Amino acid sequence: MSDLLTRDFFDRPTHVVAPDLLGRIVQFGPVGVRLTEVEAYGLPGQDPASHTYRGRTPRNAVMFGPPGFLYVYFTYGMHFCANIVCLPEGLGSAVLLRAGEVVAGLDVARERRTGVKDRDLARGPARLAMTLAFGRAQNGLDCFGGGPLRVLAGSPGGKIMSGPRTGVSTGADTPWRFWIDGDPTVSPYRAHVPRRNDRVLRKAVRSAENTDL
DNA sequence: GTGCAGATACACT
DNA sequence: GTGTATCTGCACG
Numbered sequence: 220m221s222d223l224l225t226r227d228f229f230d231r232p233t234h235v236v237a238p239d240l241l242g243r244i245v246q247f248g249p250v251g252v253r254l255t256e257v258e259a260y261g262l263p264g265q266d267p268a269s270h271t272y273r274g275r276t277p278r279n280a281v282m283f284g285p286p287g288f289l290y291v292y293f294t295y296g297m298h299f300c301a302n303i304v305c306l307p308e309g310l311g312s313a314v315l316l317r318a319g320e321v322v323a324g325l326d327v328a329r330e331r332r333t334g335v336k337d338r339d340l341a342r343g344p345a346r347l348a349m350t351l352a353f354g355r356a357q358n359g360l361d362c363f364g365g366g367p368l369r370v371l372a373g374s375p376g377g378k379i380m381s382g383p384r385t386g387v388s389t390g391a392d393t394p395w396r397f398w399i400d401g402d403p404t405v406s407p408y409r410a411h412v413p414r415r416n417d418r419v420l421r422k423a424v425r426s427a428e429n430t431d432l
Numbered sequence: 433g434t435g436c437a438g439a440t441a442c443a444c445t
Numbered sequence: 446g447t448g449t450a451t452c453t454g455c456a457c458g
Contacts, residue, residue, distance in 0.1 A: 258451070268451070278441065296439030298452050315451055345452050384451090433458080445447080 224370050226363045229286035233259035233305045237314045238397040240303075242375035244322060247351045248367045250331075251323030252341045256398040256405045258315040258384060260302070268384060271311035281359045283311040289368060291348065291358040298345035301353045303362065303370070317344045318398075318406040343406040375399050 224243065229236055237259040244251045260269040270279045270292065281290040282304055290302040290313050302313035319341040321328045328340050328350045341347040348354075360368045378400040383393075398405045 260451075270451080273443070276442070292451080293440065294450055295452050296441085296450095300451055302451080317451080343453070349453095435457085436455090438453095441450090443447105443449090 223363075224372060226285075226287040228370075229303060229305050229362075230307060231305060233261060233312045233314050234393065234395050236303075236305050237395065238379050238381065240314060241379055241397060241399050242373045244371040244373045245316065245319070245351065246323060246367075246369045246371055247353070247357070249324035249327045250321065250351055251371070252316075252319035252347060252351060253322045253373055254316060254319045255402040256318035256396075258317055258397070259312075259395040260315060261312055261395075262306075263311050266312075269312065275311065279311070282313050284308055284359070287362045287370075289353070289357055289360040289362065291353050291355065293355065294345075299348040299354055300344040301348045301351070301357075315344060316347055317396075318342050318404055319347055320402070320404040321350060338403050342404050377402060 228239070237257045240254055240257050242253060242255075244253050246252075260266055260271075262269070263271045263274055266272055271282050275283050278292060279290070281288055282302070284304060285308045286304050286306060288304045290304055291299055292302075293299055300315060302315045304313045306312050321337065321340045325337070329335075329337070331352065332340055332346070332350060339346065341350045357368070360366065362368050362370050376399070379397060380400045381394040381397045384396050
């Protein structure tokens with residue numbers, strides 16, 4: 220199974236595309252990852268968790284473009300995460316690639332992430348991005364442009380599960396996180412722990428220390 | 433298993 | 446100017 224999907228595949232709402240994406244293979248150059256966990260992000264003004272919630276910015280501009288393009292963003296000052304844009308140009312939504320299993324270019328993937336167990340190579344959104352070598356330069360790449368980035372057909376080979384995304388009030392009734400049941404490469408990530416108070420406290424302590432110096 | 437440090441882009445005051 | 450973020454690796458138990 221290595222047929223290409225068509226762009227139409229992504230010309231649908233994210234919560235429809237996301238579960239359908241499980242088991243498909245994202246290939247970039249020599250490395251291919253079979254998706255085992257994804258998360259859908261909604262439209263501006265509708266999904267507080269989405270980067271497009273507050274409208275268009277230079278960073279999220281790709282999300283407002285046509286479907287089937289890669290949106291790579293930088294977060295926490297050190298990590299990249301990758302999404303694929305859904306719905307027609309101008310709407311602004313995408314599916315986050317959370318985890319997967321390396322099924323092609325395993326040797327290259329191991330070289331990129333030495334000392335990491337095979338199952339952990341793409342187990343988590345930022346790890347997946349590292350393994351596929353997604354970075355700033357890959358933001359805005361077309362999955363259907365005939366270039367090194369492609370999405371291939373595949374089947375989940377397991378039961379598809381879904382659950383609510385954490386920390387979101389609006390989408391609490393609609394479970395927009397999808398994974399393949401029992402797959403060892405599904406990221407263990409916890410329900411987004413809002414460590415706000417801890418972080419605020421730590422930051423306060425740090426700045427207090429700086430002041431004392 | 434749990435807890436924390438890291439360091440940048442962006443929205444908001 | 447300030448606070449948060451679609452998180453990971455490592456230290457520790």
